[in-house]
Amino acid sequence: MHELLTPGSDKPHLLLGNEAIVRGALEGNIRFVAAYPGTPSSEIIDRFSRLGDEAGVYVEYSVNEKVSMETACAAAISGVRSMCSMKHVGLNVAADAFMTLAYVGVKAGMVIVVADDPSLHSSQNEQDSRFFARMGMVPMLEPSTPQEAKDMTLAALEISEKYKIPCMLRTTTRVNHCRGAVSMGDLPTESPRGTFEKDPFNMVVIPLVGRKLRLVQLEKMEKLQEEAERSPLNRVEGQGRWGIITSGTSYPYVQDAIGELNLRDQVKVLKLGFTFPYPEALMADFLKGVEKVLVVEELEPVLEDTTRRIAQEKNISVEIAGKGKDLIPRAFELDGAKVKKALHHYLGVPYEQRALFAAPELPMRPPNLCAGCPHRATYYSIRKIFGDEAIYPSDIGCYTLGVLPPLKMGDFLICMGSGASTAGGFSKVLDRPVVSFIGDSTFFHSGITGLVNAVSHDHRFLMVILDNGTTAMTGHQPHPSVELTPAGKVTPRVNLESVVRGCGVKRVFTVNPLQVKKTQEVLQDLKESMKEPGVSVLIAKSPCPLFENRMLPKKSKVVFQVDPSSCDLCKSCLTELGCPAFVWEESASGETCIRINEALCSGCAVCSQICKSIKPKKIG
Amino acid sequence: MRIFFTGVGGQGTLLATRLVGEAGLEQGLRVGMSEIHGMAQRGGVVESSVVMGEVSSPPIPDGEADILMAFEPLEAARALPKCNGKTLAVTSTVPIVPFTVATGQSAYPSLESLFEAVEKRVARFVKVDAVELSKKAGSDRAGNIVMVGVLAGLGWLPIDRPNWEQALRKILPAKILDENLKAFHLGYEAGAAAK
Known part of the structure; x- marks a missing residue:
């Protein structure tokens, strides 16, 4: 159960x-x-x-x-x-x-x-x-x-x-x-x-x-x-001459701040759970009973503005504060310390803020596309063919991480589906190739309308649908064209390529991006054909390896190794592909070498197609 | 009591966090926990927290961690702003090289320098080779449970040993329970020895 x-x-x-x-x-x-x-x-x-x-x-x-x-x-x-x-x-x-x-x-x-x-x-x-x-x-x-x-x-x-x-x-x-x-x-x-x-x-x-x-x-x-x-979801707690109005996540921070500043007898709290419509009479009564009030809320001054309006309407004379310098910040989450600091400044109560330790300068640990992620292969090939000249509108999903070095693929992004629609706009005003990225799940979410729009207006760009067969970023949820399920491989309910063709796209190709040469040939052809107006679509189809491992029985594993005798340390595997299984290190004898971490290598074989010094090795 | 956890995606820090919270609940303590999901599987930093007793808000402000549980040395140093002079800290000594280092964009600092940075600031600093103890327990992946064991063995939290073990039994799947109990015990001994 x-x-x-x-x-x-x-x-x-x-x-x-x-x-x-x-x-x-x-x-x-x-x-x-x-x-x-x-x-x-x-x-x-x-x-x-x-x-x-x-x-x-x-x-x-x-x-x-x-x-x-x-x-x-x-x-x-x-x-x-x-x-x-x-x-x-x-x-x-x-x-x-x-x-x-x-x-x-x-x-x-x-x-x-x-x-x-x-x-x-x-x-x-x-x-x-x-x-x-x-x-x-x-x-x-x-x-x-x-x-x-x-x-x-x-x-x-x-x-x-x-x-x-x-x-x-x-x-x-x-x-x-x-x-x-x-x-x-x-x-x-x-x-x-x-x-x-x-x-x-x-x-x-x-x-x-x-x-x-x-x-x-x-x-x-x-x-x-x-x-x-x-509503019992709105209540007044404690007693005192000062007041705090708060709701949601901010309330536990207020509780901690009041406790740690020993203000239990001096501050009463209006804790709101039913926050719209505003309980205006309750708020007015609360305001009448205090000398000054601090509104503690994350993000915008929603309760604060309402509190000010109620005080004005009911002619209540009370000092009201909320957002402001040294008070409640508007950007980012609150925490207990921020609330303590605001109470210190607003109420003049003692609070000794600890001197904070600074972290030493450390190498960053940004999130990265996983080893074996097919998106990396897609980006690698597109960069080889289109280079820096093209504009790359991107979209929302794992593949957005492609914006980070060394791939650096992604020039514009605002929201789900924007990759499809903005590409058309760029193509109309710029004299540069435009290649947009969108994931399979995002395409179904809000990319189809942008594609239909682009086709109907003869926008000139290449839309690359990074089809990894799942909604990977949020935890591998299914979408309409999902093929891998806990029950095994199934025929998708909605065929992605058919949808694209149904939108009126004439130039549609599906490739497996893990086949580097073939993918680059198709991209080269697409680049040529983009001299004509109209939308082209490339479906780069290869399952998310994490998802595939979870859904299908494990296959016998091949991993890849760098042959140190032929590796000339050109580092293009690191600077152009950037797979996290690669390690640049010094060997015991003090020589620098490039190594592949077998525990991380997924066996996708992309690296071995771009470098002759990388060879397969059977394990298990 | 505020306990801050930090580690790298894939280390099982969130499971360890959950176990500490469940053990507290078994003990009858008031418990709150906070996790940040989303990037865990992609090699980024994973941070979480457990608060027990008087504290109401689970996220831990800078300077307010009573205990730091670092699952990786670099992340122990990165979490210093969460600590203060009274903080009790534990770290696993086994580095997980970040991608930026692996590709030669930056260098991994020496372990000595990382440890020194933390050690001179906090009240206690306990270093554990969680990977070795995990292997000793017969698993490649139980370093997170070793760390929970170390925390239990150090006795910094008012939680009795049976409640820790009950939490493990409750949360872990039966087929990996034995090796994880073993990992917990090895961690516990290491923690008790470092008391």
Whole structure:
């Protein structure tokens, strides 16, 4: 039995925030889950994927976040509780659905999990998704701990169902990827059947309907605000003449700071869990009871601006601070020390900040494409043919790491799918070859529309689809053209090359990038044909070796070795290929040599095709 | 109590972190943990933390680690900003050469210089050849469990030995449990000897 399906008991389990959300969803009888993976939200859909059959939950890896929200809302409209989860930038993709789904609402509870990533641990920006709750007028809950993540998933379902509106559960990396003790409640046994009552004049949003629903929505917001005012998720703790307003991840930092600065009798805290609609009366009451208040929140001054507005509207005379120099920083995550420092400056309380040790100057340890990664081979060959002259728009996935030296492949990137669309724009204004990169999963996520656009406007570029057969970056989730499954090799549901041809691309080639000579020949031909207008597509198809090893029985292994007698130390293997299995070192006798670490070598054989001194060796 | 873990993708630092947290939970302590996922399989630095007792927030600010668990010497030195003069530190002595060094872009500092940088700053610095002890336990991959054993054996945490072992039994798959228990015991002895 999966740990998350353990029957209810008093014994706490040490769960990741994401696992706690899954448990909350199970206890709340969610039966439909759809998501596109994205750090730090991925474990939600991954855990569901593993336990879905056993738990009687329909689980799908949708092609993107918008699709996941739309499929999940259909379930909720039909009376089946549902969830979709995504990272913050995923909500941008789903925003079109999000904004109007709030108008139409749901019948059964629907929870939309949105995971922000302050400090950009694995993201391209640091946007604050709380703005979306306000813009879409969607109620929002913000847990601080794994236990709260579970409890608030259940609370979100109740709110959603009571007010017939989806509810957003907004987390941050330090909630998603923190572990804490979580109690296990009972799991329901009844599974509801979907039912649908036709009601087009409330569910088909033509302007006539939208106008009516807009007013309904505003009424719902008033009622939801009343709900937030009396919600047990919002509470005042402690006592004192100073106040702190906080929510989500910031709350534990505040707890630690108050404890460590011995401020328990001087500072009271308004801890908000139900953060939109804002509990304005509760906040006003809190402001009336303190001399000055510090709003402690990560990223944008959302609660701070609201606090200032409430004070102005209610004519409350209180000093309010939040973001600012020596106070709460706007960029990157908070921590206990940053909050202590802010309290020290704002309240004038003593705090002796320790002098920090500096690390000595050390070699960097950046993440790197793995040994045997086919993307490295693809990049190597493309650089050989197109060199520095070409512009290389890239996209989001493992292959983005190609931007690092020595490969240095990647000139522009903003978001999922941008590799496809920006290439067309570049090609129209620049007199240089344009070669764009996109992964297979990203292509299905948001590359197809860019490709269709490029074909229809005769954009002139080469799109390289780096097809490693999985969504590797986020942990090997499946996508529409996946061939390797736990059950073995299958025919893909959607054939990638057929999709590309179906988009109207005439020049389409599929190569195995591990075959270096053949790949370079095809690239050379493509380079010639790019003198004509139009889009060319190269599908560089070779499975992610980590994924392949996990899915298929291990093959007998061949590794490669450098023959020191013929190696002239030209170092091109290091400076052009940059495989992490290679080591530049001094031998015992003091001579410099290049060696291949057999433990890391995956046997891809790419290096042996570019250097005659590299030879295979059978092992095992 | 704040324990900061640092290592290299593939070393099993997150599993070790989890085991320390589970052992604390078995002991009945209030436990919180934090991990950063995403780059773990791609040879980057992996950092995580466990907090126990009074502490509410799992991420550890600079200068506030009570214990540093470094699974690689270079990363021990890189984690110095997390430490203070009272920090108790453990490191594995076996280098994992970063890619930037392997390709000749930079040099791996001497182990002596790395150790000295840490040793002169922190209150205690314990060095363990976790790879050798792992091999002694019959595994190439149990260095992370050796490190957990060392931490247990040093007795810096208020966790009884049976609760450590219970955590191992709970989390590790049955087929690798024996060799890992052995690795834990070897680590424990090394830790107890260094007390």
